[in-house]
Structures are given as structure tokens and as C-alpha cells.
Amino acid sequence: MVKKLKDHLARIYIGIIALILYAPIVVLIxxxxxxxxxxxxxxxxxxxxxxxxxxxxQIKEALVTTLLLALGSALIAVLVGVPGAVGIHAMKQKxxxxxxxxxxxxxxxxxxxxxxxxxxWFVHFIPLGFGSILLAHITxxxxxxxxxxxxxxxxxxxxxxxxxxxxxxxxxxxxxKIILPxxxxxxxSGFFMAFTMSMDDFVITYFTKGAGVNTLSTMIYGEIRKGxxxxxxxxxxxxxxxxxxxxxxxxxxxxxRQKAKYHVDY
Amino acid sequence: xxxxxxxxxxxxxSFDGKEILxxxxxxxxxxxxxxxxxxxxCGKSTIxxxxxxxxxxxxxxxxxxGRDITALPPEKRNIxxxxxxxxxxxxxxxxxxxxxxxxLKKKSPEYIREKIDYALKLVNMEGYEHRNPESLSGGQxxxxxxxxxxxxxxxxxxxDEPLGALDLKLRRVMQxxxxxxxxxxGITFLYVTHDQEEALMMSDRILxxxxxxxxxxxxxxxxxxxxxxxxxxxxxxxxxxxxxxMVRDRLVRIQGVEIPCVDEGFGNExxxxxxxxxxxxxxxxxxxxxxxxxxxxxxxxxxxxxxxxESKGYEWMIQSVDPAPVGETVGLTIDPDNIQIMxxxxxxxxxxxxxx
Numbered sequence: 115m116v117k118k119l120k121d122h123l124a125r126i127y128i129g130i131i132a133l134i135l136y137a138p139i140v141v142l143i144x145x146x147x148x149x150x151x152x153x154x155x156x157x158x159x160x161x162x163x164x165x166x167x168x169x170x171x172q173i174k175e176a177l178v179t180t181l182l183l184a185l186g187s188a189l190i191a192v193l194v195g196v197p198g199a200v201g202i203h204a205m206k207q208k209x210x211x212x213x214x215x216x217x218x219x220x221x222x223x224x225x226x227x228x229x230x231x232x233x234x235w236f237v238h239f240i241p242l243g244f245g246s247i248l249l250a251h252i253t254x255x256x257x258x259x260x261x262x263x264x265x266x267x268x269x270x271x272x273x274x275x276x277x278x279x280x281x282x283x284x285x286x287x288x289x290x291k292i293i294l295p296x297x298x299x300x301x302x303s304g305f306f307m308a309f310t311m312s313m314d315d316f317v318i319t320y321f322t323k324g325a326g327v328n329t330l331s332t333m334i335y336g337e338i339r340k341g342x343x344x345x346x347x348x349x350x351x352x353x354x355x356x357x358x359x360x361x362x363x364x365x366x367x368x369x370x371r372q373k374a375k376y377h378v379d380y
Numbered sequence: 381x382x383x384x385x386x387x388x389x390x391x392x393x394s395f396d397g398k399e400i401l402x403x404x405x406x407x408x409x410x411x412x413x414x415x416x417x418x419x420x421x422c423g424k425s426t427i428x429x430x431x432x433x434x435x436x437x438x439x440x441x442x443x444x445x446g447r448d449i450t451a452l453p454p455e456k457r458n459i460x461x462x463x464x465x466x467x468x469x470x471x472x473x474x475x476x477x478x479x480x481x482x483x484l485k486k487k488s489p490e491y492i493r494e495k496i497d498y499a500l501k502l503v504n505m506e507g508y509e510h511r512n513p514e515s516l517s518g519g520q521x522x523x524x525x526x527x528x529x530x531x532x533x534x535x536x537x538x539x540d541e542p543l544g545a546l547d548l549k550l551r552r553v554m555q556x557x558x559x560x561x562x563x564x565x566g567i568t569f570l571y572v573t574h575d576q577e578e579a580l581m582m583s584d585r586i587l588x589x590x591x592x593x594x595x596x597x598x599x600x601x602x603x604x605x606x607x608x609x610x611x612x613x614x615x616x617x618x619x620x621x622x623x624x625x626m627v628r629d630r631l632v633r634i635q636g637v638e639i640p641c642v643d644e645g646f647g648n649e650x651x652x653x654x655x656x657x658x659x660x661x662x663x664x665x666x667x668x669x670x671x672x673x674x675x676x677x678x679x680x681x682x683x684x685x686x687x688x689x690e691s692k693g694y695e696w697m698i699q700s701v702d703p704a705p706v707g708e709t710v711g712l713t714i715d716p717d718n719i720q721i722m723x724x725x726x727x728x729x730x731x732x733x734x735x736x
Contacts, residue, residue, distance in 0.1 A: 273467035276434055277525075279454040280461045281481035281532065295471045 146347035187251035195259025229321035242324025255308035262304035391440035418589035460529035499527035660718035669711020
């Protein structure tokens with residue numbers, strides 16, 4: 115009896131937490147289908163705001179910019195981050211620790227500091243625009259790639275690499291044929307993590323974008339200052355869904371790999 | 381040895397300023413089964429890794445069939461390694477693992493096919509070709525690792541504690557199989573282990589190492605029966621090691637008692653270390669023994685009893701098929717043949733390792 119009560123209380127408690135966490139987003143999603151400009155009355159179900167959203171040239175441009183940025187910066191971050199992780203992993207204990215701290219700093223550092231710092235540099239050397247945002251996004255994406263690849267490297271047995279060399283493979287062949295496939299799970303999750311981080315980012319983008327270029331987040335911010343339009347609810351809902359889908363996929367991918375990894379029988 | 385396939389000449393290697401090997405020489409004959417035996421950190425694995433090409437020595441040369449291979453990368457050496465930890469490629473099947481080296485050598489599919497079948501048969505793993513390495517047990521994985529190395533027909537196979545991660549029973553089975561495989565393929569095995577039983581059972585020649593220095597070299601029997609210093613005596617099997625005085629040739633004084641032995645050439649009245657294997661001590665009535673002591677403890681070990689007898693402050697370990705009553709005073713006797721006299725250690729590496 116007491117146990118039942120405890121179970122109920124536990125469930126209610128979790129429910130309250132989930133409600134508080136997600137209620138605002140649920141409200142946002144509901145409002146995106148609300149056939150009324152009011153935020154408090156329900157005017158019936160509609161897709162109007164989504165239709166309006168996709169007929170807006172400015173929004174479409176921002177969406178394309180955002181996706182290109184996310185894709186480009188995630189891709190380049192992988193190209194830089196994977197060899198970087200391999201290199202850091204091969205370092206001696208002291209340097210390894212130092213570089214892992216250096217890797218963590220950009221993630222923990224306040225976005226506004228990173229944003230302003232990057233802007234200060236960029237205004238001196240390159241014109242602010244798509245290029246400068248891309249550089250900024252690559253900068254903060256590399257640590258995510260390194261951090262998701264590193265555990266894979268640590269799990270990997272060094273003898274596996276040595277075995278390939280022993281059996282006649284050169285270092286390059288060995289890397290692409292044996293090491294890379296084993297890191298693939300980490301690389302994929304690192305890529306998507308970087309992708310979502312880039313899509314999500316507002317502060318750093320805002321400081322490094324210059325005039326004329328907008329990502330979804332900076333555009334929404336600009337629009338909202340003029341007054342909140344329901345199209346923005348629709349847009350925010352879409353962003354939320356995209357990120358949710360990506361995160362689910364990533365979790366699934368890395369979860370499966372993890373399971374396979376720990377399946378050992380003697 | 382005239383028919384040496386592999387030679388190391390005055391190899392030195394330090395890691396982070398710590399000297400692991402200094403002026404190390406080694407010669408391995410064709411078709412020999414040589415074991416490097418020693419505690420962890422004695423440099424045995426480093427030797428193997430230098431031969432395999434994974435570690436570059438700071439000084440010295442490695443000669444393979446008379447050719448200097450010191451600077452060659454691992455993939456250019458006709459030597460293969462079986463690693464300590466499971467080193468199978470997890471994203472490939474057993475068959476693909478075994479074929480890895482052959483594919484790199486651009487062998488024909490038929491040749492590879494045949495080799496896989498042959499190798500799997502050799503290591504008793506027929507039918508496992510399409511299995512995933514991670515679904516295999518530790519012993520099976522090491523069998524596949526051996527097959528993967530053997531198919532490349534190396535002239536020397538390096539084995540770096542390949543059975544270290546297996547349980548005792550499986551290890552025994554694998555030891556026998558390794559000997560069988562060695563006989564079948566007829567190549568040189570260089571084996572590294574810290575397990576003295578494993579070394580004694582499999583090797584043609586054992587090099588007992590400590591602190592980068594070879595303490596004793598010889599076949600299993602000579603290493604066990606005639607340890608040359610306290611380190612070897614202690615590391616190979618259980619031993620009673622006690623200080624004594626060599627009175628003259630063939631007579632040693634232990635705990636004030638003169639006992640005949642068979643060793644000569646130590647001089648007169650020279651301090652020495654005396655080694656007596658626990659199975660060589662015999663418990664007799666007090667008046668019939670050279671030494672006299674009190675039984676401290678008796679432990680049943682399966683095939684024998686391990687008996688501790690204290691005599692003048694030294695606790696003798698005796699292995700006997702008959703128990704002795706605890707607390708009773710007994711005599712200890714020993715055959716002159718079974719007393720092994722050693723010089724006192726002249727350097728730290730020759731001393732017994734103490735647990736600290």
C-alpha cells in the first residue's frame with residue numbers, strides 16, 4: 115500500500131518536472147496551429163502560418179543560410195576535429211590533459227565573450243558575412259566533434275592499430291581501413307551535435323554576421339522586435355522538431371554502437 | 381649459434397629518462413621456441429616491440445637474416461605479432477580478419493580461401509569464419525589472432541603474453557596447442573610471459589630477465605634446477621633461499637650445520653646463497669635430520685601439503701605428500717644433489733623481488 119503510494123508520488127513528481135520543462139514549448143507548438151493572432155484564445159486549427167512562412171522570401175533565405183552554415187561548419191569541424199582528436203589522444207598524459215582543457219573552454223565559455231572576441235578579430239581581417247559566421251561556427255563546433263570522438267579512441271585498443279601495421283598495412287591505409295570505421299559512431303554523433311549547435315546558435319552568430327545576412331535565429335530575433343507574428347511560432351516549432359529528430363537519431367546510433375561494444379562473452 | 385635468424389646487438393632504450401634496456405644482446409636460432417620470462421617492467425615486452433618495429437631503439441641494431449632492419453617500419457618486416465590484448469578488428473568477420481594481411485599482399489582469392497581454411501583448422505576454429513570477433517570468447521579470439529598472424533607465413537612469430545587474459549584452465553589447454561602449432565608450422569617463436577610455469581612448459585630456451593638484464597639463460601630444466609642467483613631461484617617456482625657459508629668444495633654450512641652438497645669452486649669459507657626447492661626437503665625424525673625445527677603450519681594444496689617449519693629464525697617451506705602435526709619438532713634432511721649454491725647478489729637486479 116505504502117509502496118503503491120510511493121510509486122504514484124514518484125510518477126506525479128516526474129510528471130510535474132516534465133510539464134514544467136516542456137509546457138512552454140507545447141504552448142508554442144499549439145499556438146503555431148492557432149487560427150487567431152491572439153495568444154490567449156483558440157481560433158481553430160490552421161496551417162496558415164506555415165503556408166505564410168514558406169511564402170516569405172526573407173525566411174526562406176534565412177533557412178537556406180542556416181542549413182548551409184550548419185552543414186558546412188559541421189562538415190569542416192569533423193574534418194578538423196577527427197584528426198585533432200587522434201592527435202590529442204596520442205599525446206603524453208600532461209599535454210593530453212592540457213589540450214582537453216583547451217577543448218572544453220570554448221564550450222563552457224560564455225557565448226557572448228566568444229562572439230565579441232571573434233567579431234573583434236574578424237572586423238580586422240575579413241568582411242563580416244557568411245564567411246565570418248561559418249568560421250565562427252567551425253570554431254565552436256570543433257570541440258563537440260573532438261569530445262564525441264575521444265571516448266571511441268579511448269575504448270579502442272592500441273594493439274588494433276599495431277596489428278594492422280604488423281600485418282602489412284601502412285599508416286594511412288590503416289587509418290582509413292581500421293581506425294576510421296571504429297570511430298564512425300563518434301564521428302556521426304559529433305557531426306550531428308555540431309549541426310544542431312550551429313542551428314541553435316544565436317549570440318555568436320549575431321556578433322559575427324554583419325549586415326544583410328541572417329540565420330533563422332537572428333531573423334526571428336529581428337522580427338520579434340517589430341512585434342510577434344504567429345509565423346515565428348511556426349518557424350520555432352519547425353526548428354524544435356528538426357533538432358528533436360536529429361537528437362533522437364544520434365542517441366539511437368550511439369546507443370546501438372555502445373551496446374555492441376559492451377557485448378563480451380567469455 | 382651459427383644459424384641465427386634474429387639478432388639484437390647492444391640495444392638500448394629509455395622511456396621518459398628511465399632506462400629499460402642497456403646494451404642488450406640477443407640471438408635467436410631458426411625454428412627455436414625462445415621465451416623471455418620476467419616480472420612486469422623487466423623490459424621483455426620492449427624487446428618484442430623493438431623486434432616487431434613498434435618501438436625504435438635509442439642505440440643498437442636489429443638484424444634479421446643478417447640484414448639490418450632497425451629502421452624498417454613494422455609492415456616491411458617478415459615478422460608477425462600476436463598481441464596481449466584482443467587485437468581483432470571488430471568490424472570484420474573472423475575470415476576477413478585472417479584475410480587482412482593476405483589481401484594487402486594481393487594474393488589471389490583462391491589462395492586466401494585455402495589459407496583461411498588451413499589456419500582455422502590449425503587453431504581448431506573450423507566453422508567460425510563468418511562469426512563476429514566480439515561474439516567469441518577470449519580464448520577463441522586469441523586463436524583467431526594466432527591464425528591471422530600465421531597465414532602470412534612469418535619467419536618469426538612474436539607472442540606478447542598472448543594467454544595473459546585467459547583463465548588458468550584455458551591457459552593450460554592453449555599452451556599445449558601453441559606447442560602443437562609451433563611443430564606444425566615450423567617457424568621461430570619468440571614468446572614473452574611473466575608466468576614461469578608457461579615458460580617452463582613450452583620453451584626450448586628461456587631467458588629470465590630482471591631490470592633489463594638477462595639473469596639466466598638455458599632450457600627449462602637447467603633454469604629450474606640450477607638457478608644462478610637469488611632472483612631466478614625466487615622467480616622460478618617456490619624456493620627456500622638462505623644465507624650460508626661454503627666451507628670448502630662440496631660442503632656448505634647452513635644455520636651452523638655442515639651439510640654435504642655437490643657444488644665446487646666457490647672457495648673456502650665463502651658467504652653464499654643456498655637454494656633448496658620445497659619439494660626437495662624431507663621431514664624426518666629430529667635425530668635423523670640435518671636441521672631441526674618446529675612445524676608452524678600445514679596447508680593442504682591438493683597434490684601435496686605445504687608445511688612451514690621454523691628453525692633458528694628461518695621459516696622453511698616444504699612440500700610433502702604427507703602432513704606433519706603442527707607444533708611438533710621435526711628434522712629436515714636433503715640430498716646433496718638438491719642443494720643449489722649461488723654467489724651472493726652483486727647488483728640489485730639479481731636480488732629477490734620483495735613485495736612492498
